[in-house]
Amino acid sequence: MTMDSDPGRRLRDEPCEPADEAPLPRARRAAPEAAASREAQASREAQASPMMAQYTEIKAANPGSLLFYRMGDFYELFFEDAETASRALGIVLTKRGKHAGADIPMCGVPVERADDYLQRLIALGHRVAVCEQTEDPAEARKRGSKSVVRREVVRLVTPGTITEERLLDPARANLLVALARRRAPDGGWTYGLAAVDISTGRFTVSEAEGAGLAAEIARLDPREIVMAEAIHADPDLARLWRDGPAAVTPLGRGEADPASAERALKEQFGVATLEGFGAFSRTEIAAAGTVLHYIARTQLGAKVPLSPPARQDAGATLLIDAATRTNLELTRTLQGERAGSLLAAIDRTVGAAGARLLAERLAGPSTDLALIRRRHDAVAFLVAEGSLRAELRADLARAPDMARALSRIGLNRAGPRDLAALRDGLEAARSLATRLAGAGALPGEIGKAARLLATVGDDLVDGLTAALADELPLLKRDGGFVREGYRPELDEARALQSDSRRFVAGLQTRYAGETGCRTLRIKHNNLLGYYIEVPQAVGETLLKAPWRETFVHRQTMVDAMRFTSVELGELESRIAGAAERALALELEVFEALAAAVMGQAEAITAAATALAALDVAASHAELAVELDWTRPVLDESLAFRVEGARHPVVEAALRRAGEPFIANGCDLSGTAAGTGRAGEAGTGGAGEAGRILVVTGPNMGGKSTFLRQNALIAVLAQMGAFVPARSAHLGLVDRLFSRVGAADDLARGHSTFMVEMVETAAILNQASRRSLVVLDEIGRGTATFDGLSIAWACLEHLHEVTGCRALFATHFHELTGLAQRLERLSNATLKVTEWKGDVVFLHEVVPGAADRSYGLQVARLAGLPAPVIARAKVLLADLERGEGGRRRAPVADLPLFAAAPPPPPAPKADPLRDLLDGLDPDGLTPREALDALYRLKAARKAD
Secondary structure, three states, X not given: OOOOOOOOOOOOOOOOOOOOOOOOOOOOOOHHHHHHHHHHHHHHHHOOOHHHHHHHHHHXXXXXXXXXXXXOOEEEEEHHHHHHHHHHHOOOOEEEEEEOOEEEEEEEEEHHHHHHHHHHHHHOOOOEEEEEEOOOHHHHHHOOOOOOOOEEEEXXXXXXXXXXXXXXXXXXOOOEEEEEEEEOOOOOEEEEEEEEEOOXXXXXXXXXXXXXXXXXXHHHOOOEEEEEHHHHHOHHHHHHHHHOOOEEEEEOHHHHOHHHHHHHHHHHHOOOOXXXXXXXXXXXXXXXXXXXXXXXXXXXXXXXXXXXXXXXXOOOEOEEOHHHHHHHOOOOOOOOOOOOOHHXXXXXXXXXXXXXXXXXXXXXXXXXXXXXXXXXXXXXXXXXXXXXXXHHHHHHHOOOOHHHHHHHHHOOOOOHHHHHHHHHHHHHHHHHHHHHHOOOOOOHHHHHHHHHHOOOOHHHHHHHHXXXXXXXXXXXXXXXXXXXXXXXHHHHHHHHHHHHHHHHHHHHHHHHHHHOOOOOEEEEEOOOEEXXXXXXXXXHHHOOOOHHHOOEEEEEOOOEEEEEOHHHHHHHHHHHHHHHHHHHHHHHHHHHHHHHHHHOHHHHHHHHHHHHHHHHHHHHHHHHHHHOOEOOEEEOOOOEEEEEEOOHHHHHHHHHOOOOOOOEEEEOOOEEOXXXXXXXXXXXXXXXXXXXXXXXXXXXXXXXXXXXXXXXXXXXXXXOOOEOOOEEEEEOOOEEEEEOOOOOEHHHOEOHHHHHHHHHHHHHHHOOOOOEEEEEOOOOOOOHHHHHHHHHHHHHHHHHHXXXXXXXXXXXXXXXXXXXXXOOEEEEEEEEEEEOOEEEEEEEEEEOOOOOOOHHHHHHHHOOOHHHHHHHHHHHHHHHHHHHOOOOOOHHHOOOOOOOOOOOOOOOOXXXXXXXXXXXXXXXXXXXXXHHHHHHHHHHHHO
């Protein structure tokens, strides 16, 4: 058996009718296996038992998904699904009967713990079809003894369509992205992207050219991507699907048809035209229709409550490609962890919705100067109003995740706690609205939030408070969530139910005494109702006279037996009547409350959005006060001047270790053409171009940290946060490129140097005058002169062609000479000093060029053997002498290729020297001196 809880507790086989389901779209990796799977299923059906015939038919309607087949208290998986799930979940693979002469592989998970297993499967990219029993076993028996219980797939769970709180990351949006495309006039492709978060109802569309598709997908960071087969099969996009973290699902050819897509949008929102939502391109409409079609199929026709699609204009956010996001570790580290990323370092939000909005703004910093300034105004206001900020954060911390609770209510997957989440969230919103109303003049973003918070009526909050009990169950079917006194008839039914339960307890006590079985228990489940459970040995006795006249056998387990009795059946009828009546009344209350909530869904969504925006603004303000960050000045120029800047992640790590961070300034401000003076033009116009700073210095001196911190300051400023610097004046950046660190792509046959060149090519081809480019050690992965030539040419291209602001770190000290002929290029170096032969890194950036890289000192710190370091010093000295004399030696003459000199021979023995060393002339008598002279004479003759 499989289950990690009570492997023997399993109900007997129950047969059922197949669900009439349309085939669902295939998941990634499922395409080639689907045909083989169908053939295998066809052969199984030839000699299948009724239950297996039902299973295989339902499985055939859901290719590419693991089928959770409900069997009593377990979801069971068979055949290939069982083998896959047992490996993924680490549960035991067992067998259940035979089929076509072979054992049937089987594993299963308890229904009560299904969410835990679903979470692990979804995280691994699997799709799961949940198949439930849709009729009572008693109804199936009426059709014949061999009839099976009717079962149907009630839901298809995929990475991009989950809504359950336990399956979702509270701080991360769970985006499903659909793609569509069309040919552009230049022969390339234009892509439409539709992004939906079913857990919150958010719906956005955007468009990207082929070169920007990867960056747009990286910004969205979806959990699942769906697209037509033709897009999935495009070899130019294969790496994007293979290397990305999202699950990829190719759909049929007709999924992205523009006409059907537009119809789907109109039906979803009940409109005759889409013009009220904005001007959408054909590719955006096609992508939106594709995502709606996929949602409808995975939700089996249930209408998902979504906000109208909002269009995100191209260029509205700072373009950051996937390689740059990885290098800068914006939301995840190179190891894929949130801890250690910029997001983790700056997150001071107190609510899940605020954390998601913070991540969204960090992933896509704005290029709208007016919007950025409004966000900075909000942060500055809360920095100045410390007591108000503390009160707002206290109220925000009490607000649950209303957006996700509202979505579950709209999908009819909610429980009483979701209603309570809305009650508490709306109560917090009401408190915040009152507090902000008395705060005087508010900046734009905070004032807008205050107005949205005031749109939810008090009646809904008061109604939820009056109806819901203090202690709430997870599921509405468990009952007990309506407050006592809210419905008099419900109180009457509960009283009757409570009295009946006392009768059950009395009956259990009497049966235990009569049978002598102290472990006899009367239990209840949804399948059997009330039943008497005793150990196996006692059960065998109850099957015999005289006990069998009282106890009627119902079910045999591995370690227990279950019975009923006439008396228990009559008692159950009385209890069931009262319980069913009470539950029916509670469900009526739930539906009424849910309807009231959905009637104000738009206002609730607006309030949830306002709470998230306030949380982010307060988080930025708290961070600025805590770490002494300052408001940046942003404008349309090509300025980039920061003073006293720090790397936020490195500074946090040093602070934990009790060490200081050395702050450094940086000036890349644009210069008027032909003047060489920073900031002369001041407008970012055609006559202005950015400066390039060539950074040299030792390994471990802090070059990479310096490069990254300036890129991160640009990101923080444009997302609306304050920055870690004494002052900062930045011109808007349209694209950010960072090439820092080394990596390879062996799967594609790409070496470290090839990956470096591919990323550098993308930067040089896509960077504009408004871009910020950060390059580290270009050309290091090949021969010295090849690498130097490439780095040299790249610098000239950035200076003469691109004209952008750039930081360029290198160990090719020859490049520092370019400052003499390229007017907008200057040099900086990391200061070091030597103390008793050791190098001391000062981490201070100063104008000038490094005289050497201190590689040998770093190698010694790393633990290279002393003979290797000594030999390297000799070679380095010879190489530097050759370079200083401008000598080009043949390979055989270079010290790098010459054999190391042999060690000096061991000294020979010298008897005369030994004798002389043993004499003390001042201590010798005349006779001893004469004897010593004779010994010396003899030793000389012997030598």
